[in-house]
Amino acid sequence: xxxxxxxxxxxxxxxxxxxxxxxxxxxxxxxxxxxxxxxxxxxxxxxxxxxxxxxxxxxxxxxxxxxxxxxxxxxxxxxxxxxxxxxxxxxxxxxxxxxxxxxxxxxxxxxxxxxxxxxxxxxxxxxxxxxxxxxxxxxxxxxxxxxxxxxxxxxxxxxxxxxxxxxxxxxxxxxxxxxxxxxxxxxxxxxxxxxxxxxxxxxxxxxxxxxxxxxxxxxxxxxxxxxxxxxxxxxxxxxxxxxxxxxxxxxxxxxxxxxxxxxxxxxxxxxxxxxxxxxxxxxxxxxxxxxxxxxxx
Amino acid sequence: xxxxxxxxxxxxxxxxxxxxxxxxxxxxxxxxxxxxxxxxxxxxxxxxxxxxxxxxxxxxxxxxxxxxxxxxxxxxxxxxxxxxxxxxxxxxxxxxxxxxxxxxxxxxxxxxxxxxxxxxxxxxxxxxxxxxxxxxxxxxxxxxxxxxxxxxxxxxxxxxxxxxxxxxxxxxxxxxxxxxxxxxxxxxxxxxxxxxxxxxxxxxxxxxxxxxxxxxxxxxxxxxxxxxxxxxxxxxxxxxxxxxxxxxxxxxxxxxxxxxxxxxxxxxxxxxxxxxxxxxxxxxxxxxxxxxxxxxxxxxxxxxxxxxxxxxxxxxxxxxxxxxxxxxxxxxxxxxxxxxxxxxxxxxxxxxxxxxxxxxxxxxxxxxxxxxx
Numbered sequence: 001x002x003x004x005x006x007x008x009x010x011x012x013x014x015x016x017x018x019x020x021x022x023x024x025x026x027x028x029x030x031x032x033x034x035x036x037x038x039x040x041x042x043x044x045x046x047x048x049x050x051x052x053x054x055x056x057x058x059x060x061x062x063x064x065x066x067x068x069x070x071x072x073x074x075x076x077x078x079x080x081x082x083x084x085x086x087x088x089x090x091x092x093x094x095x096x097x098x099x100x101x102x103x104x105x106x107x108x109x110x111x112x113x114x115x116x117x118x119x120x121x122x123x124x125x126x127x128x129x130x131x132x133x134x135x136x137x138x139x140x141x142x143x144x145x146x147x148x149x150x151x152x153x154x155x156x157x158x159x160x161x162x163x164x165x166x167x168x169x170x171x172x173x174x175x176x177x178x179x180x181x182x183x184x185x186x187x188x189x190x191x192x193x194x195x196x197x198x199x200x201x202x203x204x205x206x207x208x209x210x211x212x213x214x215x216x217x218x219x220x221x222x223x224x225x226x227x228x229x230x231x232x233x234x235x236x237x238x239x240x241x242x243x244x245x246x247x248x249x250x251x252x253x254x255x256x257x258x259x260x261x262x263x264x265x266x267x268x269x270x271x272x273x274x275x276x277x278x279x280x281x282x283x284x285x286x287x288x289x290x291x292x293x294x295x296x297x
Numbered sequence: 298x299x300x301x302x303x304x305x306x307x308x309x310x311x312x313x314x315x316x317x318x319x320x321x322x323x324x325x326x327x328x329x330x331x332x333x334x335x336x337x338x339x340x341x342x343x344x345x346x347x348x349x350x351x352x353x354x355x356x357x358x359x360x361x362x363x364x365x366x367x368x369x370x371x372x373x374x375x376x377x378x379x380x381x382x383x384x385x386x387x388x389x390x391x392x393x394x395x396x397x398x399x400x401x402x403x404x405x406x407x408x409x410x411x412x413x414x415x416x417x418x419x420x421x422x423x424x425x426x427x428x429x430x431x432x433x434x435x436x437x438x439x440x441x442x443x444x445x446x447x448x449x450x451x452x453x454x455x456x457x458x459x460x461x462x463x464x465x466x467x468x469x470x471x472x473x474x475x476x477x478x479x480x481x482x483x484x485x486x487x488x489x490x491x492x493x494x495x496x497x498x499x500x501x502x503x504x505x506x507x508x509x510x511x512x513x514x515x516x517x518x519x520x521x522x523x524x525x526x527x528x529x530x531x532x533x534x535x536x537x538x539x540x541x542x543x544x545x546x547x548x549x550x551x552x553x554x555x556x557x558x559x560x561x562x563x564x565x566x567x568x569x570x571x572x573x574x575x576x577x578x579x580x581x582x583x584x585x586x587x588x589x590x591x592x593x594x595x596x597x598x599x600x601x602x603x604x605x606x607x608x609x610x611x612x613x614x615x616x617x618x619x620x621x622x623x624x625x626x627x628x629x630x631x632x633x634x635x636x637x638x639x640x641x642x643x644x645x646x647x648x649x650x651x652x653x654x655x656x657x658x659x660x661x662x663x664x665x666x667x668x669x670x
Contacts, residue, residue, distance in 0.1 A: 006347065010387060018669060021336075023359045024425070025411055026358060026643040027425070027445070028425055031420055031423050031425065031426045034416075034427075035421075035426065035429075036419060037433045038417060038420075038432070038436065039432050039435050039436075039638075040433075042435050042436050042438065042439060043435050043438070043530070044530070045436075045439075045450050045454060046450075046458075047453070048450075048454070048460055049450045052453065057670040062458075063463075064453070064454075064456070064458060064459050064460040064463050065460045065463045065464060077301040094353065103655050107335040107337065107339070110335065110336070111332060111333045111335070111336040113336075114328070114329045114332035115333065116332075118325040118329035118332065119325050119327055119329070120325055120327075120328070120329025120330055121324075122330075122594065123327060123329060126333060126337070130336075130340075133340055133344055133345075135342055135636045135639075135642045136348070137427070137586065137589075137590050137634070137635065138590065139590040139592050139611040139634070140611070140614070140631040140632070140633070140634050141344065141347055141348070141619075142611075142614070142633075143351055143615075143618045143624060143628050143631055144347025144350055144351035144613065144628075144631070145343060145347050146618075146619075147347060147351060148342060148343060148346055148347045148350060151350075152342075163343075164339065164342075164343035165338070166335070166339050167335060167336040167339040167340055169340065172336055175456045179420050187453045189507055193359055195514050196324075197324060197325060197328035198328065201332075202444040221589075222441055225443070226442070226443040226445075228443075228444060228445050228593050229592055229593065232596075232615075233619070241464070243361075243443075244443055244444075244445040244446070246536060247443075247597075248443050248445050248596060248597050249374070249451060250446075251449050251452060261453050261456070264449050264452075264453070264600070265449065265453055266451065267449075268445075268446035268447075268450060270441075270445075270450075271445075271446045272442050272443060272446045272447075275405075275441055275442055275443065276438075276442070277439050279438060283434060286437070286441055287437070287537055290437070290440070290534050290537045291537060291538060291541050
């Protein structure tokens with residue numbers, strides 16, 4: 001109540017702290033200090049990664065904290081392209097990612113549209129099933145997926161890498177949510193003009209879903225580019241390794257051996273760059289995904 | 298569901314001209330099923346069918362050769378499960394060690410990432426600060442990168458001659474050899490006060506074949522490095538969820554409490570915290586579910602070493618099946634893990650159901666990211 005007595009309640013009330021100059025300054029200082037501290041914590045590892053990938057091995061071991069290579073050395077990157085199968089992994093990753101992304105965007109939108117707009121028997125049950133499937137933890141499916149791929153004869157093939165990832169429940173969900181927000185009058189007009197169900201979907205409603213399609217494309221790209229456990233159980237042939245798989249192969253089991261870090265960090269850096277670029281350009285779609293497909297944790 | 302899949306197109310086909318009188322609706326029945334068919338086939342083949350097949354395999358002794366569905370594969374009933382829980386042996390020892398490791402992992406990861414995410418969201422939500430967009434991006438960036446690539450970076454950071462030890466040495470601390478010491482941090486702490494061997498009371502049989510001393514080891518130093526990696530990568534995502542929730546807190550409420558003379562802490566405790574309670578529950582349960590599935594980081598950084606202190610059930614199930622070729626046991630471990638996670642998911646569902654009745658919004662997934670995010 002004392003606060004109220006001090007000053008008129010009208011516009012000043014929205015800026016209650018404006019009068020207390022020094023406290024505002026202290027708070028602001030603390031706020032910026034926290035931001036900068038955590039900014040460093042979250043970004044400095046990447047800075048170190050870039051710096052050390054350009055160092056010589058002894059330099060990386062002696063000055064791991066320093067972001068500046070001294071002397072600058074491209075030996076790590078040279079060895080990535082000459083001494084490892086990096087180009088092969090890159091090619092496999094690109095192929096898998098493009099196919100998976102195309103498939104997911106198409107199949108998820110089809111299903112999302114049907115679940116949102118078409119009246120067909122069993123729709124509610126199906127939707128419940130899709131929700132339930134979202135809750136199945138991926139890690140417990142490693143052995144089961146291997147079993148199915150073997151039985152279907154897809155083990156150790158590109159099909160084994162791609163087909164199981166062609167649809168995902170979270171994507172269906174995002175598309176369904178979006179299609180529900182499209183006004184029904186648009187479709188009715190198309191139907192009256194004589195368009196069939198698929199044509200209405202493909203030429204009228206789908207183009208309106210651009211924001212959702214971009215979100216889904218980006219999430220699918222990021223997800224399949226980074227996908228690791230699936231490639232672990234779907235293929236064994238080194239000729240079919242994707243980037244994460246190749247990278248894991250390059251480093252795993254090398255506990256504590258401080259060797260080849262410039263090479264390993266460089267390879268990890270190259271694997272991160274596509275997603276990093278995508279992230280910088282399409283940030284808000286990632287953010288939307290984080291809040292919509294949150295089930296995936 | 299399956300019967301409907303068969304009957305729906307049949308009725309549409311079976312009802313010639315007269316049926317067409319139903320016009321658009323009858324048409325939609327066929328179209329609807331055609332539209333969802335690809336997704337049903339893929340999810341059915343690679344999500345539902347696998348679970349059923351693995352359930353079968355977990356009851357056998359299949360070694361990975363040939364088909365697990367022939368008569369030649371020995372059926373062992375619940376043996377794979379009893380070996381994990383009741384029979385004294387290596388299988389139970391490893392499984393219980395992995396459970397212990399994961400419990401410590403969950404106990405450290407979930408509270409830390411939740412508190413950190415909330416703290417970051419509060420700072421980024423502060424109206425007085427500029428440049429928040431940049432920092433929000435910076436905090437979220439690790440969450441979108443490849444877990445494998447990031448694990449490589451953390452391996453380097455935590456190497457013996459790595460950045461973390463270099464940083465510690467600035468403060469005059471000699472950092473540990475992160476991936477060498479197989480003792481738990483609680484044992485290490487006790488070591489500093491001279492307690493190196495377990496007191497007699499703790500050496501005796503604890504539950505499930507591990508002694509109480511083993512259960513109470515704390516996470517190993519190597520596990521701590523995996524924990525810091527995971528907290529670092531997941532906090533960004535959860536920060537965004539908290540941020541969305543914070544921006545939904547009506548400003549008027551905050552102002553009213555200021556007028557009532559509430560201090561900053563009181564406003565946080567009695568206004569903000571209750572308003573974002575549903576999101577807090579969501580973050581906690583998602584964290585719980587996620588942290589029982591830790592796999593990629595363990596695979597890349599430690600493979601369960603040193604001395605099995607970073608073994609987790611997810612990794613153990615993979616290793617049992619694909620390294621030891623004991624698919625039956627591996628599948629059984631998966632199912633126990635599945636059960637743990639399902640229980641946690643049910644808890645989450647309940648929490649979400651409570652949340653639905655809280656407000657006008659129809660569910661958490663309806664949440665929209667506020668303008669300008």
